[in-house]
Amino acid sequence: MKDDISYKYQNPPGFDIDFDLLETFETNLDPRFPEECQVPCHVMGYGEISTVFELKSKRMSGLAFKRMSIFENQDELDKYITAYTDYNQLLENQVGIGLPGHGYAIINSPSGRPVFYIIQHKVPAYSLGNNAIHLLNRAGIRTLFLRVLQELHKLWYFNNSQSANKVSLDGQISNWVIDGYDPDHQELDQDVSLLYIDTSTPLYLIDGVEQFDPELILRTTPRLLAMIIRQFFLDDVMTRYYDPRKVTIDILANFYKEQRPDLIPELLLAANHFYAQEGGKNLAIEPIQEKEISDYYREDAIIWSFLAASRRIDRFLSLNIMRREYPYILPGKVAR
Numbered sequence: 001m002k003d004d005i006s007y008k009y010q011n012p013p014g015f016d017i018d019f020d021l022l023e024t025f026e027t028n029l030d031p032r033f034p035e036e037c038q039v040p041c042h043v044m045g046y047g048e049i050s051t052v053f054e055l056k057s058k059r060m061s062g063l064a065f066k067r068m069s070i071f072e073n074q075d076e077l078d079k080y081i082t083a084y085t086d087y088n089q090l091l092e093n094q095v096g097i098g099l100p101g102h103g104y105a106i107i108n109s110p111s112g113r114p115v116f117y118i119i120q121h122k123v124p125a126y127s128l129g130n131n132a133i134h135l136l137n138r139a140g141i142r143t144l145f146l147r148v149l150q151e152l153h154k155l156w157y158f159n160n161s162q163s164a165n166k167v168s169l170d171g172q173i174s175n176w177v178i179d180g181y182d183p184d185h186q187e188l189d190q191d192v193s194l195l196y197i198d199t200s201t202p203l204y205l206i207d208g209v210e211q212f213d214p215e216l217i218l219r220t221t222p223r224l225l226a227m228i229i230r231q232f233f234l235d236d237v238m239t240r241y242y243d244p245r246k247v248t249i250d251i252l253a254n255f256y257k258e259q260r261p262d263l264i265p266e267l268l269l270a271a272n273h274f275y276a277q278e279g280g281k282n283l284a285i286e287p288i289q290e291k292e293i294s295d296y297y298r299e300d301a302i303i304w305s306f307l308a309a310s311r312r313i314d315r316f317l318s319l320n321i322m323r324r325e326y327p328y329i330l331p332g333k334v335a336r
Contacts, residue, residue, distance in 0.1 A: 046331035087202030130174035253297035
């Protein structure tokens with residue numbers, strides 16, 4: 001391993017990272033065709049600012065690598081690392097949200113940009129919430145949904161218990177793992193343990209100031225479109241994650257994307273009942289209407305479809321017209 005390549009890492013117990021292989025992977029990765037890299041790999045999932053890989057290495061089997069290529073220099077990345085590590089500690093130690101074992105590594109890309117890899121213990125694909133909802137029966141899905149609301153309630157309780165700091169997360173069903181799930185069982189225990197896996201966007205406020213720089217998200221967006229988002233939409237996007245009602249609407253609307261809109265009416269009833277009882281204590285959440293969910297999803301789907309098309313055009317222009325690096329990996333067509 002060259003010291004000037006893998007120059008910073010956090011390697012918790014149970015992780016054995018082959019940094020030479022990770023360097024080779026990053027050096028030979030073509031973001032247009034990630035799975036054609038000479039280092040055998042498999043794309044496990046896509047996020048807005050990251051791509052999750054499994055490297056087919058015996059030494060690193062059982063690990064998932066979330067690649068983030070949005071940073072332009074080390075100072076910028078150092079600020080993010082501070083936010084990322086503080087966020088993980090907040091979730092685990094103060095809020096009480098369970099996370100999988102995790103660490104990170106930094107590799108310099110061939111162009112000199114630092115690339116950040118979040119490393120987590122890999123979980124079975126069937127235990128991811130968006131896959132489990134196609135294996136569980138309706139009672140099991142309702143239990144999973146209520147457990148997500150109970151985990152989120154820890155956030156709202158923490159935020160209301162003090163005024164200086166607030167923390168949030170993207171509560172969509174795909175970001176939760178059913179710990180120890182047996183796919184042969186169609187129902188879940190009422191106290192089943194969940195793990196939250198999407199810590200790459202550290203959403204928390206200190207004295208009202210957001211600690212995650214949203215410009216990192218806009219960096220993957222064409223410049224003109226980024227200006228429009230920054231001017232008209234960014235504040236709403238960032239603040240809605242701290243609003244329990246809006247977070248719940250977002251979770252319910254996500255069932256359209258996960259091809260289970262049939263579940264929304266009964267889960268909506270469960271959510272409204274939850275917030276009318278102990279789950280809504282001190283929150284004063286107005287009952288959610290089904291039309292709010294369908295309207296939210298329709299608008300969200302249009303925005304993300306337009307954004308995805310704009311990114312593909314931007315990649316084409318960057319690589320073929322301007323002849324400059326395009327370091328981001330774009331997902332294929334997403335069913336919505």
